[in-house]
Structures are given as structure tokens and as C-alpha cells.
Amino acid sequence: MERPELPLPQLHAFVVLAEELHFGHAATRLGIAQPPLSQQIRRLEDKVGYALFSREPGRVTLTPAGRELLPAARHALTSLADGLVAAREVGSGRVGRLRIGFAASLALTVLPGLLRTFRERFPAVHLDIHEMTTTPQLAALHDRTIDIGLLREPPADDAELGFETVLTEPFVAVLPSVHPLAAQRTVRVEQLADSPFVLLPRAVGPQLHDQITSLCTAAGFTPQVAQHAVEWPTVCALVETGLGVSLAPASTRRIRLKGVAFRRIEPKTARTRVAVAWRKNDPNPLVARLLATLGQDPPDRTPSTPTAPAQRRRPKS
Template identity: 45%
Template sequence: MELRHLRYFVAVAEQRHFTRAARVLGIGQPPLSQQIQQLEREIGTALFRRLPRGVALTPAGDALFDDARRILREADQATERARRVGRGEQGRIRVGMINSAPFHPLVPRVIREFRRRYPEVALSLEERTTPGLAAAVRNETVDVAFVRPLLDSAEGLGTEPVLDEPLVVALPSGHPLARRKRLELLALSLEPFVLFSRAVGAGLHDEIIQACHSAGFRPRVVQEASQVTSIVNLVASGLGVSIVPASMQQMHIEGVTYREIRSETPKARLNLIYRQSDRDSPQILNLRRLARQLGQQAEDGSR
């Protein structure tokens, strides 16, 4: 028994007439009659009583009618579910992010817009360090992750650049340099630094070190931290100064003053990583496209 046999049977049962059912199905009446006869032979009993002006269901046909409609309805639903999953409109996606990512408006906007566009995709969030997220993507406990550039090899991972965010100087609020509106990096050459650990954020760490080198000094690091939020709190406690992504100003921590960097401003890149083996996954493709689109809009709006 094939689904087409059931579709033909249901059409005849609903129309109570072979010619009208054939017209609804878009086939000829003789082939339709042959298909119904084939179904009756397979089941082993008559499904219709032929009348002078149409047909009526036999008791066997009446018993099959409700089941046939249910089977066809479930087959249609299964087909549509498969199509929706194939378009990335259903399924699930596990998203990781570094500690600082939610402070930039882009990341919450991407998550919010993805949920709006694909309400039937189950989306879960997880926060870790960049190396932890890279490992989680590789071992398939996370599907995609917002991270800073990686220290180790990105083998097996795809990378979608999302945003290049300017860095700013974070100072204790009572610091003499806080009286200036913008700072040359060289003004920090004698200051103690609180810095992001290279082991957990090579991209951001190296960008800051290189910017200081280009300004003519090597920063004197007195304390390292694994989270940017911890760095800002250490600056507030007076332990030193730092250079952090501009979005960290959203934290509004008392005791910290932020100042723009004069001259060429170093950037903190935010990437979206995913498994290369899953690069064609519809859910991942949809999130990548959305992050790329909204990231471009954010960069255009900041110019």
C-alpha cells in the first residue's frame, strides 16, 4: 500500500463519485478506478459499493476512511517538519559566548532576532572562556560560539568574523589621567596594568600588547584575569589601569572611568566559531548569516 493509494481512496470517499474525485486529483477517471481496484485487491475486500450516481463506502471502506485521513495528515505533517528542519526553522542550536560578549548590544540583538525569526528552534546559551568554548564546539557540546581570536590552532573550526570593536582605556576614577577626554597610549607607559590572560584570550591580549609596543612601551602587568568583567572590577579597586573593549562601559561599575584612545585605535575582534563539519547545518547557517548581517549594520552605524 502506498500513500498515493490512500490519497486516491480518500478523494473518492469524500466526493462519493469517481469522476468528481478524478477532477479534484487532476488525473483521469479510468486510472483512478484502476488504482482503487488495486488497493481493494491488496486489502482483500471491496471499499466502495457502486451506485447508479456515484459510490458509497462499504463497512470496510468506512473503517479505513478515518485511519487513511489520519495517516495522510501525519505524513503531511512529517513532510512539513522535515522541510522546516531543512530550512533551519525547527530543531535546536546551542550557543556559547565569552563573558564580555553580552555587554555589546550586537550579541543580545542577534540572539533576540534569531529567536524572533525562528521561534521553533530551541536555543540554549552557555558562557565560558574562549579556549573552553573552542573545546566545547569541537566536542559537540556547543554548536556555535561568540569568541575572541584563538591562541591555538583553529583546526576543524570555521570562523565567521562578526565585529571589530574599539578598545578604550579603563582608569580608576580618581586617577590624574581621568581628567583628560582622550589619551595617547604612551601616557600609560609608567602605569601598572591589569590585563587579560593570554592563555584564555590570546587575540585580545596580543592586540593590546601590540598597540602598546607601537606606542613605544611595554606594559608593566601586575595582575592578569581570565574575565574582562574581573579586570574592570580590579581597575575600580585601584590595582592598575587597563585597556578593554568599549562595550564594557555598559557595566557602569562605580570607581572606573573610561577614556577613548587618541590616534589609531586598537580593535577587539569578535568571531563566531562553528564546526567545519557542520558548516552546512541550516540552523548554523541561519545564525551565521544573521550575525554577519547585524554585525555589518553595527559597524556601519558606528562610522
């Protein structure tokens, strides 16, 4: 059965007249003259196929067909009004869903403060958080399965994505607490040459992996990898068991393991970057909201230098 099209002005006129049961009063409430109101009702009745009102001198009442239509008409108008409000809220970036990927170690640095601040500003936004290493985050951004990435050592160039540094931090040596070098306050990278290493697989973060191995190469040796681990807490746990040593971002010192010692390294100039990543020209207003929370430029720009707020969030080294 073909469903009749019911224009919203006709439904609105019908509901108002059903409430007023007086053409003059209903026309005044609608802000129109009485003849146009009568025309709207007649058109609606033509579409329904039956009279909706009984018109008698000095009296207007709903027919059985009108009484049946009234709840549905009210529901339709209310649903539309609610939908318009919801659409405006989503369009303004005050509500909606934002999917965020983050590297696990960032739960020790920027992530908690960022999420807390964003939720305080936009409590109606649903945050969908995904723990992911750098390479999966980049793939998820391209696949549009996340909207924002928080990752370490972004690629040098990506035509579709924007990147901005939000934090830099030095590296530290991660040692079993019984390791001879744990007695020192500072460890020279070359002193690690004879120790096996626990490292992240290159596939999950190529730039960070290469940065760590380059530190070793510059110190005159190639690290002998005894074990790989995908996340820094696992790296530290394997170091605690004595499987090897590692070089890690300084924030890993917040991973509390009794059998692990974290020591500053020489050279001190080596630092790792944490960046926010997004799709350029992403129309989702929540992306711009989150970037603003971080103090970054909106997603239709490709900034190239860290902002002052990001520099103030460096952890103590």
C-alpha cells in the first residue's frame, strides 16, 4: 500500500486545530488567516481520504479518523523537532562521537589530562578510545575508523594527514635493577653495547624504532635484540626478568616495577616526539574541538611548529 505524503505544515495545522477546536483561535496561534488554515486541513483530509474534523455551527470536533491521527501527528512533529535539535548539536560539535587512537605509553603523559579537559568542556560527547601503536593508528586514520591519533614519531610526510608535535621527551636507559649500570645516575649509550636489548618491533613504530637503533649506531654498536614487545609496559616487564635492557621515552619511568631501574642517558639531546594526527579537512567538528583542547590548529590546516602550550607539558627529565 502506497503511503501518502503528509507535509509537515499540514500536520502542524492539524495538531493546533485539534488542540484549539476553533478555526479562528488556531489560525491566530499559527499566525495565518483562517482561509489558509481551512485549505491546509482540507488538503490533509484529501490525503487521508476521510474527514478529520466535524464542522458544525459554533462547534468543531475530531472525527474518529482525526482522533486516530492525532497521536501519530504529535509524535512526528516532536521527533522532527528533536532531530533538528540533535542535528544542530552534532553540527556545532557539542555532542556526537569521537574515536581516538593512542599509544599505550601516552596514558602516562598527555592522554589523561586531554580526556579530562575535553570531557569537562563537552560532557555530551561520547569518546571511543582505542589503544594502538603508531602504524595501526596511521592505517586507522586512512581507513576512517578513528578520527584522532596520539602517537610517537609520526612519518615525515603524509599527504592526507596533518601532524603536530604536542610533547617531546628525552630517552632513558631501562635496566634490570641488578644490572651493574643501575648504580650510575647517568648511562652513556655505548655502555649498553654488550647487553641484549628488548625493543619494539619496527613494524609497529618504524620512526621510533629507527631512532633508538640510530642512538646505538651513533654510539658505535648495533643493538642485539633478544626479545620484541609491542608496548612499553611489556618492554619494562621483560627487562625486569633480566632478558635485556632498553632505551625508552622518559615517561616510562612512571611504570612502577621494583626490579627495573630508569637512568638518564648521554647524549642528552636525543628526544622523542609525541604528535596528534588527524585527516586534513575532516568535516567532523569534534576533531576541531579536540585539537583546540590541545591548543592546536583546526584540521583544515597543516601546522609545522609546536605550540607554546605543548612545550609546557614536557615531563621532567
